[in-house]
Every structure is written in C-alpha cells, then in structure tokens.
Amino acid sequence: MATVSNQELKQVLREHEMKATSQRIALLKLLNNTSEHYDAEEIYIELRKLQKTVSRATVYRSLETLVEQQLVSKLDFGEGRMRYENRQERDEHHDHLICERCGKVIEFFNLEMEAQQLAVCEKHDFLPSTHTMHIFGTCIECRATNPN
Amino acid sequence: MATVSNQELKQVLREHEMKATSQRIALLKLLNNTSEHYDAEEIYIELRKLQKTVSRATVYRSLETLVEQQLVSKLDFGEGRMRYENRQERDEHHDHLICERCGKVIEFFNLEMEAQQLAVCEKHDFLPSTHTMHIFGTCIECRATNPN
C-alpha cells in the first residue's frame, strides 16, 4: 500500500471541489493507509493521536462529503454505527462476510451475483445506485476454536 | 392474510419459551396483520392506539426477543433506525429494493443469487447464518415523475 503524499491528497480533494484542509488530508491519508474499517470515533481518536486538532463534528462532516464524492464508502455491519473504508484506487466493488463471533470482515466479489442483482433491478424497472450485501455467520477460525 | 387468534399467538409465544403477555400478543398480531415495515416508534404508537398499555422499553425488549426467536426480522434500510417485519409463515426469505426518493420497499427473491451466496461462503469456509441484501436506487414511478 503506497503512502500518498500530502500534495497528492490536496490534489484529490480539489478535484472533488473540497477545500484541502489539514483535517481532511489527515483523514484521507489515514483511510488510505489502512485496510481497517474504522468507525467515526476511531478515526477521531487516530487523528488526535497524530497530533491533529480535529473535532468529532469535523470527522462526521468530512466523511459525509467524502462519501458523496465517492472517495470513501460508508458501511453498516449492523453494530448501530457506521464504518468507513477508502475507495480510491479500488477498481472493484466488493461485499462482506462478517463473523458474528470475532467481528472479522472478509471481503469478496462475485460477478455472477452482481449480474443477478442487475437482472432483479431490470425485472422491477428499478434503477440501482448502490447496494449492500452482507453475509453474517461464523468464520473458520472461530469454528475451529469452538465448533458449537 | 388470515388474522390469527390470540389463542394461537399465545401458543406461538409459548413454543418459543416466551411468556404470553398481552403486550407481546398485541405486538405479534400487529406485525402479523400488516405488510408494512414498522419501526419501533411506529409499533409503540400503533399499540397505544389499540388501547394497549405498553412502554417503549417493552416494545424494544419484545422485538429483540422475537428476533432472536426468528419470529420477526430486523431490517436496516439505512435510515438510522431499525424496521421490523413478521416472519411467521413466510416460507421464503426475501431481499429488498429500496427507492431513495420515495422510500418504497420492493421485496424480491432470486434463487440464483442465494446459490451464489452459498458458493461464496463455501469458498471462504464461512458458515452463514443470515444475510442482508439491499439494493438502493430509484423506482419506476419516481423516474416517471422526474427522470432527472
């Protein structure tokens, strides 16, 4: 995962008609350099650790704008709060397997499933914009530990 | 949609090791007799209309138990609150198309998609329990009104 320079991030923000504030640059860099699915509070804490002055409100507002600009994806794993992941340089959309025991998230992509989704939309004269496909269950490691 | 008697609902609750309280019977009957996807507050208001003494806490607690018992499904349409639907007598699981303009929810079932989900789980040695598949977009009526 190549670290992106501040200059490049500024460029990205400006291309999306967002002022290149230090808070936004730091937030984008954080999501750029991790494969974690952080929630807003975790992002706030990480930015604070990095000596950034930032408020929760700014984290939420920036995330909202970044999601609108499709630079970031907003994910709901059914925990009562949202998680976010970087979307730049991702060529493929992906869905998630979520382990209900350990919380691990496995990403997957299945072309046939995507095709079926389009078929369903066509059948119902529905114009899709986004979708969420989350499969909840138990991962192999957790079953190995305790088959239950 | 055949109305189920209180006696039958009592029976159902007892079969699931839940005390057959009047609040639970009324809640279950409400969900049984509608195809709406109510949220907790709407359920609370409906039960009040029906002259039932019930508190919000009881609505939430009962729903939680009913979901555990798989008598009710908990749905997240990305509105920041959960919705619930009856699950009894439904032989088929189904997924949802959600119109981002008018909020309409269209239910669908696609066997091939379900098969692909199982295939993905197998591939990742993942034991699935439930899944959510929500496609967001614009329904035909909204596009007819304003193609955009």
Added chain:
DNA sequence: GTGTAAATGAGAATCATTCTTATCTTTAAG
C-alpha cells in the same frame, strides 16, 4: 390461590450523530 421468576412502565442514561455559533483557513484576486 400462591410464590417466584419473568416482564413491564416510566423515565433516566447512553451512544452515535447532527446542529449551532463564534472563530479560523483556504484560496482567488489584487
């Protein structure tokens, strides 16, 4: 009918998120 575990009502508490407002930055223009 009684006792007891379970369920409930009312409102307080919590948690994620959004709003408010006064104060800063960014950036385009001189």
Added chain:
DNA sequence: CTTAAAGATAAGAATGATTCTCATTTACAC
C-alpha cells in the same frame, strides 16, 4: 505578499434511537 469572502472548523449543546434501572405487576407452575 495582503485581503476578503466563502467555506471549514472546534467545542459543546441538542437530538433521536435505543438501552438501562428499578420498583411494581403479571404469568403460570404448583
């Protein structure tokens, strides 16, 4: 390099959904 205006920010208050607390009530096995 200043400057001004639009846009962003910090801090904390407000909101809204959901959960918790605890004293009281109810279901139901006996």
